Amino acid sequence: MNDSLPAVDPDVAATADDIAEMEIRGAATIADAAAEALARQAERSEAASPEVFRRQLRAAAKTLYETRPTAVSLPNALRYVLRGMSGETVSELRASTIARAEEFQVDLSQAQSKLGEIGSNRLRDGDVVMTHCHSTDALSCLEAAVEDGKEIEAIVKETRPRKQGHITARQLRELGVPVTLVVDNAARRYLDRADHVLVGADSIAADGSVINKIGTSGLAVNARERGVPVMVAAQTIKLHPDTMTGHTVEIEMRAEREVVSDEQRADIAGERADDGLVVENPAFDVTPPRYVDAIVTERGQFPPESIVILMRELFGETTGEPWAP
Amino acid sequence: MNDSLPAVDPDVAATADDIAEMEIRGAATIADAAAEALARQAERSEAASPEVFRRQLRAAAKTLYETRPTAVSLPNALRYVLRGMSGETVSELRASTIARAEEFQVDLSQAQSKLGEIGSNRLRDGDVVMTHCHSTDALSCLEAAVEDGKEIEAIVKETRPRKQGHITARQLRELGVPVTLVVDNAARRYLDRADHVLVGADSIAADGSVINKIGTSGLAVNARERGVPVMVAAQTIKLHPDTMTGHTVEIEMRAEREVVSDEQRADIAGERADDGLVVENPAFDVTPPRYVDAIVTERGQFPPESIVILMRELFGETTGEPWAP
Amino acid sequence: MNDSLPAVDPDVAATADDIAEMEIRGAATIADAAAEALARQAERSEAASPEVFRRQLRAAAKTLYETRPTAVSLPNALRYVLRGMSGETVSELRASTIARAEEFQVDLSQAQSKLGEIGSNRLRDGDVVMTHCHSTDALSCLEAAVEDGKEIEAIVKETRPRKQGHITARQLRELGVPVTLVVDNAARRYLDRADHVLVGADSIAADGSVINKIGTSGLAVNARERGVPVMVAAQTIKLHPDTMTGHTVEIEMRAEREVVSDEQRADIAGERADDGLVVENPAFDVTPPRYVDAIVTERGQFPPESIVILMRELFGETTGEPWAP
C-alpha cells in the first residue's frame, strides 16, 4: 500500500539526497533538516483533502527515513512532527504540522545548552570528571560548569582506537580545564581521583541500556566498583523508540585498520595464512542501566530505568514505522 | 656496621656490574646470575672462620642487591640462597651454600615449564582465553595446553600504550592458536566469549594483590562481573617478600611519549601554556585478591589469599634486608 | 452502600457462575469474559439515568470480581472497562462502555502475539535461552523468533514439583527447537551456556517485583551472578494494580503430595509422630526488580522499575475496588 504514496516535494527530495550523501550529517543537523523538510512539504501541499495531505506527509517521512535507516535522530524527528499533525481540514493539518516542526526545531536548537545546564548542576566546585570518547553533549555540561564559575578538572581517557579523547582534551584545554590524559587501561587506577564519570550516548534503549563508544560499559562497571557515579549526557533525539518493541541495536563493526596497520598485521601473522588472525573493531558497546546513575537530557535528568516513559511521551507507543498511519 | 663488610669476589663484582648495566636482565636471568655469583663467592672464599665466611656472603649479597633494588627476583634469589647457608665450619657453610644455589638454579630453570603444565591443566579442550599484555609465564600455560592437544582460542587485548598484545598475538599464531585481536576498550564485550582471563604478574604482594601491567585490575573487575575466572601465571621469583612487612609496591611512571607524540601533545595543548595538560603513564596497577581466582606457580596453584604462606616458606619471615645476619 | 447495588443482567450472572466454577479459566479467558459481560450489561441496560447506569455497571463488576478475588486478570479487565465509561447521558455511557470493552477484547486477543514479536526482537540468531516452568507468553517469544528464521536453542529446567518444564520442552520440540532438559539443581552450571533466561509471570507488582513459579528468584540471582540477562514475558493483564497501594501478593501453598507421596512421607517419618516433618510447597516466589533486565508486554518492553507507570496508565491510580465510584 505504501507503493501508492504520492510523490514528495522537490525540497524534501533534495534534503533526502543531502542526508543520503552525508552533506547533512550529525545527529542534530539531520533531525533539524528532516523537521524542516516536513514543514516545507506541509506548506507547499495542495492536497485536496485531509487524507491526501496525510498521505503526502507520510510519503515525505518515508522518503527521508530511507536515506539513513540507522540514524536514530532522523526517525525521531519524523515521529515527533507527525505525532503533532492534527486537524480536520487541510488548513488545520498544515498549520499544526508546521507549528509542530517549528516546535521541534526550536527545542532542538536549545537542547544542548539546556542539557548542559542540567548536567552542570550535578557538578560541584572542585570536582574531577573522567571522560570517555568525545561527546558534545557531555562537553556542554562541563562548559556550563566552567561558565558557572566552578573549578573542574578532567581525566580524559584517550579512547582507542580512534583516540577521540584527544579532541575532548583539546576542547577542555580551550575552556581552561586542567586535563590529565591517560590510556584506557589506566581508567581504574584514576577512578580513585574522580568524582564523576561523564559520557555521551550514541543511543539509549527502552530497557535503559546506553549504547555508546566501545569501552563505556567496562568503565561503568569499574566506576560502580570504585564508588564513582556515572552520568550520561544525551539529548532526547538519542532515545531509540524502536527498542520499545524489543529491537536490539546493531553494533557497527569498523575497519580493522583503525586497530592495526598493514605492517603490524603482517608482523603478527608472519608467513602463516592469516585467517587465524582476526581483528575485530566494534564501534560501540551496551552499558546496562544498573551501572548508570543518571541520564541527563534537555528535558531533565532521569534514572535510566524510567527513560522509556519519556520515550513514550515524546515519540508515542506505536511500534510501526514513523510514517505508519 | 655494614660498612665493615669485606670486599667481594671479583666475579661477584662483575656480575653486579652486568646487572647494573642491564647486560643481564629479565627476572629469571638476573635471579640465576645472582645465585651463581653467591655460589662463586662461597667456592672461592678463603675465610678463616664461619663468621668471616658469613660476612663475605652477606657482603656479596648486598653488592648484588644494590644494583637493582626494585627487581623483585634479585632479592628473592639472595634470600633463598642465604637461607640455605648452614653449618658449623667454613667447609660445611661452603658446601651448603653452593648446594642451595644450585638447587635454586635448577628449580628456576624448570619453573616456567612446570608452571606451564599446571596452568594448562586448568584449561579444557575448546576453551577461549583472553590475555592482557605479554607474559612468558602466561604463554607457557597456553603452549603446554596446545602441546597437550587441546584446541585453544585466544582473544588478545592490544594493551596500550606499548601494545605488547601484538607480541602475544604473534607468539600464539606461531603456536597455531586462532587469535582475535581487540582494543582494550572492547574487553567487556568479548568477555562473553571467554572461558578464562589469563595474565602474568610483575610481582605478587603478601596481601594477595597482583601487580601487573596497567589495565589488569579493570579487566579483572569486568571478568568477575561477567562470570569469567581470572588466572595469574607467575613463577615464585615474582613473589614480593618485602610486602610481608606492609610495604606497598611503587608503581613506575613511564614516559609520556609512549602515550602521545610531540605533535599530538601540541595539537591538544594548542598555544596555551601546556602545564594544564598532564599525560600520566603508570606502568602497572594493583588487582585486589578478591578478583583473582588462582595464582599458578611452578609449585602449584594457590588462591591469592594463601600465597603469603608460600612466600614465608620460600623466603622466610624475616623483614630485614636479604643480607641481614 | 454496596448493598444497594442493583441486580445484574442474567448473562453477567451466568458468566460469573462460569468463572466461579472454573468453566471459564486461564488469565486471558477470564479477562475476556469479564469485559464481554460488562459490554452485555451496558447493552441491555434500561437505566433511567446516568447514575443508575453507573450503578448497574458497578454492580456487574462487583459480581464478577467476587467470583475469583485472587485472579489478577479479572479485576484488571473490570478496571480497564469501567475507566472508559464516560459520557453525560445513558446513551453516551452505553456507547463508551461497549467501545471500551471491545477495545479491551481486541487488544487482549492480539496481546500474546504482539508480546511474542517484541520478545523475539530481543533474541538473536544462535541464542541459547534457559526457561523455567511453562508460560505461553514466554513461549510466544520463542515461537516468534523461530518464525523469524532465528536458530534458537533451549535449556529447559524441569521445574519441580510439577515438572511443567516437560510441557515447555514438548512445545519447543514441536517448534523444532533443540532442547536440553536439566533438573533445577543444574541451572547454575548450564547458565554458562545461556544467552538469556526467559520466564513468564503470575503477576507483577508495583515495586517491580515479579511473582512467578517457585524457583524463579533463585534462578534470577544466579543469572545475574553469571552475567546472563533475565527477561520476563507478561501481558499487561498480569500487572497487579492492588500492589500500588502496598499490598503484597499472597503466595499460594499447594498440596504436600505434589512433593512427597504418602509412602515417601511414611518412609521419612518412620514410626515417629510425624508432626516433626512438615512438607511446604509454595507455588510462587518473588523476584526483586534488580534481578530482572526487562519485562516484555504487548505494549512494549519496560525495565521492571518503570512498570508501575504503565500500571497507572492502564488501570488508574485509584486504590479502591474496581467497582468503586
Added chain:
Amino acid sequence: MNDSLPAVDPDVAATADDIAEMEIRGAATIADAAAEALARQAERSEAASPEVFRRQLRAAAKTLYETRPTAVSLPNALRYVLRGMSGETVSELRASTIARAEEFQVDLSQAQSKLGEIGSNRLRDGDVVMTHCHSTDALSCLEAAVEDGKEIEAIVKETRPRKQGHITARQLRELGVPVTLVVDNAARRYLDRADHVLVGADSIAADGSVINKIGTSGLAVNARERGVPVMVAAQTIKLHPDTMTGHTVEIEMRAEREVVSDEQRADIAGERADDGLVVENPAFDVTPPRYVDAIVTERGQFPPESIVILMRELFGETTGEPWAP
C-alpha cells in the same frame, strides 16, 4: 522584570512573615499555609485583566517562596496550585486557582493517613521493623499496621547526634509496639532479626536518591548486604522538583555542640591550638536508589527509579522558579 511584580495581599504578606519567623513550620504546615495564601490572593484580587491576575499570583508565590528557599514543601505547594490556574477570564482564573488550592489542601490533609495505609500493606503480621531517626510518615505506616491488628516489633536506632530514635521509641511504645533500642553502631548485628528497614525522607531527588537523616545511606547499604528490604515513607510534598534539572541538594551542616560539648572538645584538643580538630556534623546524607526497594507516598508506592515520573506529573516539567510565567 520580576521587579515589576505587583504588591501582594496583606494576608499573603502575613503568612510569608509567619513562615520566615518559623511561626509556621513543619513541611506539611508550611505547604498548607502557602496554598491557603494563594487562594486568599486569588479570592481578593481585583485584577482588571487575566494578565494582571496572573502577575498578582506570581508575585504572591514569589513572596512566599523567598521566606524559606530550602524548604521543599513550600515551592511544591506553589507549583501545584499555580499549575492549576487556568481560564480565559479573571473570574475563571480565580475559581480555578481557589479550587486547585483547596484540592491541594484536602489531599495534603489526607496524605499521611493514606500513606500510612499503603505502607502498612507492605508489612505482615509478626514483622520486625528497623527504624532510623524519627519520621511521622514512617510512624504512620506502623500505626496503621497496629490498627490493622498486626503484631509488629521495632528495632529502633538511637540516631546520634540528636537521638531522635528516643522519640520514635516513645511513640511506638505508646502504640504498644515492643521496642529494642540500640546504638547506631549495632545496626548490622540487628539487621539479621529485621524484616524491613523503614525510614522517612527529608526530600527525594529526580534521580531516585533519598535525602534523609545522616546514617540512612550506611544503613541501607548494610540492609542490602543482609537481604533486608528498605522502604522509604514520604509524602509527595517531599519530592524535590529542582533536582529534575540536575540540582543537588545542599546538605546542612549543623552545630558542633550536637556532637561534642565544650569540655569534650577541650579534653580532646588539650592545650594544642585546636584548629587541628574539626567536628563535622552533617544533618543528612544521600542514599542511592539502588539501595531502596520502595518509596511509599500517599499516591501509591514506587520504585525510586520511577519517582521522577510522579514528580513531573504533580509539579510539571518546567525547570524555572515556581512563579515563572
Added chain:
Amino acid sequence: MNDSLPAVDPDVAATADDIAEMEIRGAATIADAAAEALARQAERSEAASPEVFRRQLRAAAKTLYETRPTAVSLPNALRYVLRGMSGETVSELRASTIARAEEFQVDLSQAQSKLGEIGSNRLRDGDVVMTHCHSTDALSCLEAAVEDGKEIEAIVKETRPRKQGHITARQLRELGVPVTLVVDNAARRYLDRADHVLVGADSIAADGSVINKIGTSGLAVNARERGVPVMVAAQTIKLHPDTMTGHTVEIEMRAEREVVSDEQRADIAGERADDGLVVENPAFDVTPPRYVDAIVTERGQFPPESIVILMRELFGETTGEPWAP
C-alpha cells in the same frame, strides 16, 4: 620403568580386587583398606635392601591406585602412608610404614566424630540449618549439636534427581530434629528462615573450590545474596591433591533415566526424531571459594582459600602419582 615394579603381596592384590569390584566402597572404607594393605605389604616384605622395599611399597600403591583412579580418598591414603615411609634400613622402613598406616587408620576412624564436634561448635541453640543432598559429614555436625543439647531445626532440600534429601530428612527425624522438606526450587524463599547452609563435599580443590552434589553452587550463591553463611563439612580425605597442579575435577554425567522415565521422554519427544532432545544429568557442580564461609574438617575449620596449605601439609607438594619415588 614402572613395568619393572615387583609383584605385590597377595593380600594387597585381594584388597585391590575388592575395591575394583566395589566390595569395598565408600570414601572412608576404601582409604582404610588401602592403608591397611600397605601396612600388610610392609609387614610381609622380605626385601633385601631399602631400595627393594621401597619399590615393593610403590608397586603396592600403584596396584591399589589403579583400581579406582577417580576416588579421591584412595590416592590420599596412599600418599599419606608413603610420605611417612622413612629410615635407612629395611627394618626402619617397615616400622615407619606400619606406624604411619596405623596413624592414618586411627585418625580416619575418629575423623568424622571430631569433625562433627567442630561443626557443631559453629551452631547455636535455636539455629535453623538448610541442607542439600545427604552427607554423613554434614550430619555428624548436626548430630553432635543435638547431643550437646542444642535445639536445631532443619530445612531439607529434596535434591533432585535422586532425592537424597529424603535420607537426610529421615536421619534428622531419627535424631528428633524438626524437618521442613522443600523442593530445590524453594530454597531462596526458605533461606530467609535459615541461619546456616550446611553441605558435605565430594572433593575439595586446591583453589578452594568445593565439588559437591549438583545444586550446591546455586544454593551457595543465593545464600550469600540472602546473608546466610555456608559451611562445608568434609574430612581431609576429601581434599584433592591433584588439583594442586591445576587439574580440574571431571564431573560425572549420570544416566538420563534419573531425570526422565522412558514414557516422559517419549511424551516430550513425540514422534519427532528425538535427537533434538538431550537430557543432561551432571552429578556435581563446583562452588567457588568466595561463596563458602568455612570448610570444617577433623583438623579444624578453614577458610576455603587456605585449604591448599592443609593439603600440602598432609599430602606433600609433589605433583606426581602417589607411588612416584
Added chain:
Amino acid sequence: MNDSLPAVDPDVAATADDIAEMEIRGAATIADAAAEALARQAERSEAASPEVFRRQLRAAAKTLYETRPTAVSLPNALRYVLRGMSGETVSELRASTIARAEEFQVDLSQAQSKLGEIGSNRLRDGDVVMTHCHSTDALSCLEAAVEDGKEIEAIVKETRPRKQGHITARQLRELGVPVTLVVDNAARRYLDRADHVLVGADSIAADGSVINKIGTSGLAVNARERGVPVMVAAQTIKLHPDTMTGHTVEIEMRAEREVVSDEQRADIAGERADDGLVVENPAFDVTPPRYVDAIVTERGQFPPESIVILMRELFGETTGEPWAP
C-alpha cells in the same frame, strides 16, 4: 584426672590472683604475666621426674587460665610456652620452658612497635585514615607513619556508646595529626574522603572473621561499597585458637546505662510497664573476612583467609585446653 594436678608455686598463685582481681589487666600485660609465671614455676620446680615437672607446669597453666577464661591473650601465652617445653630430663625441660617464656615475653614487648612499622608501610604520605573505637595497635601504625615523616589525616568516628573515638582523637592530636571527628552515622559520607579504614581487633577467628568493637562490621561493609580498603591491626596474641575447632566467640552484652540514662528510659517508657522496652548493648560484632583487606600483625600482614595458618604455627593444631597433655 585434672583433680590430681599438683599444687602450684605461690608466685603463680599470686599472679593468678592478680589477674582474677584485675590488678593485672590488658591483653598484653596479662599475657606477659602468665608467661612469667610459667617461667617462675619452671625455675622453682623440684620435680623428681620429667612427668612430674610436666604436670606441675600444666597445673600452673590451668590455674592461670581459670582466672579469666574469656581473655584470649591468656591461653595464647600458656599454649605458646607449653608448646616449647621439651627435653628428656627435668633440667632440659626447665631450661626449654624458661627460654620459651622469655622468647614469648621478648616478642611481646616488641610486638606493637613491629606491628606499627608494618602497618605504617601500608600508608602513604598524604593519606586519610578513618578509625573506629580506640586501639593501641591501630594507633601504633599511625604513630609510626608520623615518625616516618608522612602527613596523615584522620577521620575519627566517635564510637557510641562509650565514645572511645574521643581517646583516639586526643592521642592523634598529641601526635599532631589533623582530626575530623564525626558521629558514627556520618561514616559513609566521609568514606569518600578516606584512603583507608584502620581498626584494631578484640580477637580474630580461624575462619578469618574479625571480632571488634560494635560498628566495625557495618563500617567494613560500607568501606567495601565505597572502594576503601580495610586494615585490621592486631598482635598475634589476639588470634583465637579455640575458633579452630569451630567455637564461636561469645559477644559480651554490656550495661543498658551506657546507652540510655534512667531518665531517658523513663521518658521513653512513660507510665507503661517497661518490659516492652529493651535496650541491647552488645560490645562487639563480627566482620566476615571478605570485607577485610589485610590483618597486620607483628609477624607481617596477612589476608584474613590465611590467618588460620599463622594461628596453627604459633599455637598448634590441638583442640584441647592449653594445659592438655
